[in-house]
Amino acid sequence: MDRIQEISPALADAQPALMAKEDARAAGYAHRLAIAKRFGERVEAGDAVFISGRTVSMGMPYTVSAGERRPIMGFNRWMLLQVMQDRGWSDSRFFTSQQISASGWSLRDNAQPVVLQFVNATDGTGTALAVPEVKRFAVFNAVHVEGVPAYEPAPKLSSKSLEAAMVAADFEPGTEILEALAAWVDTQYRELGGQDGQADQALAQALAMSAVLSEVDWQDAPGTAAQSALQRHVARWSSAEWVRDTVALIEADPSAFFDAVRVSELVASQVLIQTRVAHLELRTETDIQTARQEAVSTTLPQAEQFPEGQAVNEAKMELSQSGLAQTGSDRQAAKGITHSARVEAMFAEREAVLAVPFADKDRAKELGAVWYKPQMVWFVPKGLDVATFKEWDPRDNCLGKTAAEQEVIDSFRAAMKDMDLDVPDDIKADGKWHNVRTFSKKGPNKSGAYLLDLQGGRDGTPIGAINDKYTGESQSWRFDGPLLTPEQRARMRAEAVRRAELADRAVQRAQAVAAEHAAEIVAQGQPAAGHGYVRKKGIAAEGLVQVSGKVLLGYEEFIGENGKSAIREDQNYLIVPMRNAAGEIRAVQAINEDGTVKSFMRGAQKKGTMTVLGAPSLDALCAHAVASPDQAARAALFVEGFATGASVRQPTGLPVIVCFDAGNLExxxxxxxxxxxxxxxxxxxxxxxxxxxxxxxGYLAKDLGVNPNSQRGSMVEVLSGKYSSRMVSLGDAVADGEWHQAPKGRYCMSLEREHDSTEVRSISIEAVTQEGQRPVRLSFGNRGVEAGRAALDAFAGPAKEGEQEQGTTSRAVMLVPEFKSLQGRPTDWNDLAGSEGAQSVSRQVMSALGIPQQREVRRVVQSPARVVQHTSGAMER
Structure with a gap:
């Protein structure tokens, strides 16, 4: 066994006693810390795989599942690479004994297993273990497997592709491609939230560059420049200073190694994705397939025999493309020029591109059109009359543009149906959010939303997003059909810009009318102190009025596009004014007696609107603090809903800015x-x-039939507050980033964890319910906390004088309610006030301001799920 992946018997014997003394989180990390220290030893010895430069000639380890390559990620990847380097294995495939047996293969007599590790939180019956235990399993390299197919290394990306990707990312490589790559990696490291320490960044750079280097074919790099640059980087990573700093970093904080692994994977992924895009664009010679006859038996004089009107020009084009019109010496010089290269040169000098339906391709070919596969497009070669191809010219004929645009919209419509949304007949592709009904919620509703942008992202590909606000599911979308022609893409961009301008003007007009109507509604209101929602929530009705449903139904903004409304004429509705920073009413929110209906005005402004409790407006609050600092409040709170805001204002007396939801809080x-x-x-x-x-x-249970209540499932840790966390069973769901079969389809679930922690920050799911269907991609996270983090970033601002070296910290504080009991799934401050009283709200808020409170004993959250104690800095200032 290689010493990197193996735990010594002495350490294994000592672990149970050690685990028993540590809390659950420390136990889950024990094996990781040991591995980090072993890698530190390999760095100190100078033979760690990620500083040796040998990944250039290695492939990243992977396994094969359902006929597809599945890369092995995380620290297990580097463990396997280390073993491959130490044992001289060139085959990157690894299999478990179960995979080998199921495939009908067998192990050779000299088979040497490599041991990987994971944390198990339950025993064989599914009962939670008091202390999670480290589990190990063996994998075998394909060189030790009898019957496995011959190894075919994955094709590598060309160094020119990497150079092209760098140019696109504004990192002009010049002759120092690896130096430019290092700069690009460092920039990505900072953008993706890497640690600020120099040693942290240097370690992550070595890991990320080693991963990228293994995917690139350096044999096509000119001269020895790349090899020399690689040697310089290896020398830098082997320098006494680099080794000393890296070893000291890992010894002081072994988890820094895993953080570097995590961030380096993100960095390498970003670099390689852009490199693959550039690689596809540069593969002209091997990908071009001509749609024309490659051999032309005629000669130029034969053009005289053609029917009148058919083309000497066409004949010349034929001869030029085939090379038959050249002199003998020219033909001899052109022997090394491939047909694909000639077509590429012709495309560069084309007269126009064409939108040719498949049924017309033979006719277009006969007229002289040429097929250029890298762009999936027909074109008119230089010298031919474009008018001959008028029916396929997208500049003069709307067929090409309309067909391409409709294909995009149809693809997006299918994605909306997959998300169980009610798809409108006329999808608005203006880059704006539009609300629609979701079938996941009974009755009329507008809890679904979509956004479609035909202009798309950086490369012009149409993009979109689909949300189900009732279930919390969300999906990003990107058009994955055939590439549009340059002219089609330009037309689509122009159309998208035109639509966006029209939509903006229409939105502005609608918002102005809605603002007038909102002011009228508030003016008709009566005092709201006795409203049912106010009584139910136990809050004050500061700044609110109530009106009848009959009043609201007199305004078109409370009637849906389908003519229906959630507003009932015989009910009274609490009216929450939605104001801009200056205090001007821009819209209202209407809430019924029991809080089951919370309606916003259709077409009214929502983004950036608020209700300020304790001041006339946001501008007034800020101006008063500047003019009268001695009278200013010590703090002000930003919250989502009105009931939440009233629940924190009442016991603290502090000003509150109600933002209505998490997205608008940002x-x-x-x-x-x-x-x-x-x-x-x-x-x-x-x-x-x-x-x-x-x-x-819940989604996996409803849509794929995965049992969430099985006692066989693994446990994951989730933050339930700043001072507590809890363990949640995944039931029969498997969250390992691999595809798994379910009763109603297949799914792949991945977990993103909090920085330097085991707590699950978000969950990503890809699911297929029908064969041949494009996977639905969903994400689930703590939306409130994510909005708070974005708000902290907004308040960070530029660094002040003297702060450059230490970095910029946010002026803001993020605070989440912490509950003694999770019965009923409480989430907001009104829930806390209702379950534990206003004093608990005041205590938690004042504690965030540093006002002395009676020392609080750490507590364990009581919930149906088994829990652990935890103290986290994830929600601190």
């Missing part, structure tokens, strides 16, 4: 940060939407 915080006074602490008192694991399991 927008309001961004605007407030530009004018916020230094003498008020902004507190993001966000909702604690901690049940994202349960929502993900």
């Amino acid at each position: 927008a309001v915080a961004a605007e407030a940060s530009r004018k916020w006074p230094d003498n008020i602490v902004p507190i993001m008192a966000v909702d604690n939407d901690q049940f994202h694991v349960e929502r993900a399991l």
Whole structure:
């Protein structure tokens, strides 16, 4: 066994006693820390695989599942690479004994297993273990497997592709391609949230560059420049200073190694994705397939025999493309020029591109059109009359543009249906959000939403997003059909811009009308103190009025596009004014007596609107703090809903900015940060939407039939507050980033964990319910906390003088409610006030401001799920 992946008997014997003394989280990390220290030893010895430069000639380890390559990720990847280097294995495939047996293969007599590790939180009956235990399993390299197919290394990307990707990313490589790659990696490292320490960044750079180097074919690099640059990097990674700093980093904080592995994977993935895109664009010679006859038996004089009107020009083009019109010496010189190269040169000098339906391809070919596969397009060669191809010219004929655009919309429509949304006949492709009904919620609703942008992202490919606000499911979308022609893409971009401008003007007009109607509604309101929702929530009705449903139905903004409305004429509705920063009413929110209906005005402004409790407006609050600092409040709180805001204002007396939901909280915080006074602490008192694991399991249960209540499942840790976490069983769901069969389809579930922690931050699911269907991609996370993090970033602002070296910290504080019991799945501050009283709200808020409180004993959250104690800095200032 190689010493990297193997735990010594002495350490194994000592582990149970050690685990018993540590809490569950420390136990789960024990084996990881040992591995980090072993890698530290290999760095110190100078033979760690990621500093040796040998990954250039190695392939990244992978296994094969359902006929597809599945890369082995995380620290297990580097363990296997280390073993491959030490044992001289060139085959990158690894299999478990179960895979080998199921495939009808067998192990050779000299088979040497490599041991990988994971944490198991339950025993054989599914009962949670008091202390999670480390499990190990063996994999075998394909060189030790009898009957396995011959190894075929994955094709590598050309060094020219990497250079092209660098140019696109504004990192011009020149002659120093690896130096430019290092700079690109460092930039990606910072953008993806890597640690600020120099040693942290240097370690992640070595890991990321080693991963990228293994995917690139350096044999096509000119001269010895790349090899020399690689030797310089290896020398840098082997220098006494680099080794000393890296070893000291791992010894001081072994988890820094795993953080570097995590961030380096993200960095390498970003670099390689862009390199693959560039690689596809450069594969002209091997990918071009001509749609024309390659051999032309005629000669130029034979053109005289053609029917009148058919083309000497065409004959010349034929002869030019085939090379038959050249002189003998020319033909001899052109022997090495491939047909694909000639077509590429012809495409560069084309007269126009064409939108040729498949049924017309033979006729277009006869007229002289040429097929250029890299762009999946027909084109008119230089010298031919474009008018001959008028019927296929997308510039003069709307057929090409309309067909391409409709194909995009049809593809997006199918994705909406997969998300169980009610797809409208006329999908608005203007890059704006539009609400629709979701079938996941009974009765009329607008809980679904979609966005489609034909102009697309950086490369012009149409993109979109689909949300189900009732289930919390969301999906990003990108058109994956055939590439559009340059002209089609230009037409689509122009059409998208035109539509966006028209939509913007229409939105502005609708918002102006809605603002007038909102002011009229507020003016008709009566005092709201006795409204049912106010009584139910136990809150004050500060700044609110109530009106009848009959009043609201007199305004078109409360009637849906289908003519229906959730508003009932015989009910009274609480009216929450939605104001801009200056205090002008832009819209209202209407809430019924029991809180089951919370309606916004259709077509009205929502982004950036708010209700301020304790001040006339946001501008007034900020101005008062500057003009009268001695009278200013010590802090102000940003919250999502009105009931939440009233629940924190009542016991604290602090001003509160109600933002209505998590997404708008980000927008309001961004605007407030530009004018916020230094003498008020902004507190993001966000909702604690901690049940994202349960929502993900609910989706798998409903749509794929995966049992979430099985006692056989593994356990994952979830933050339930700043001072507590809990363990949640995944039931029969498997979250390993691999595809798994379910009763109603297949799924792949992956977990993203909190920085330097085991807690699950978000869950990503890809699912297929029907064979041949494109996978549905969903994500589940703590939306309140994510909004709070974005708000903290908004308040961070530029570094002040003297802060450059230490970095910029946010002026804001994020605070989530912490519950003694999770019965009923509480999430917000009103839930806390209802279950534990206003004093608990005041205590938690004042504690965030540093106001002394009676020392609080750490507590264990009581919930149906088994829990562990935990202290985290993930939600601190």
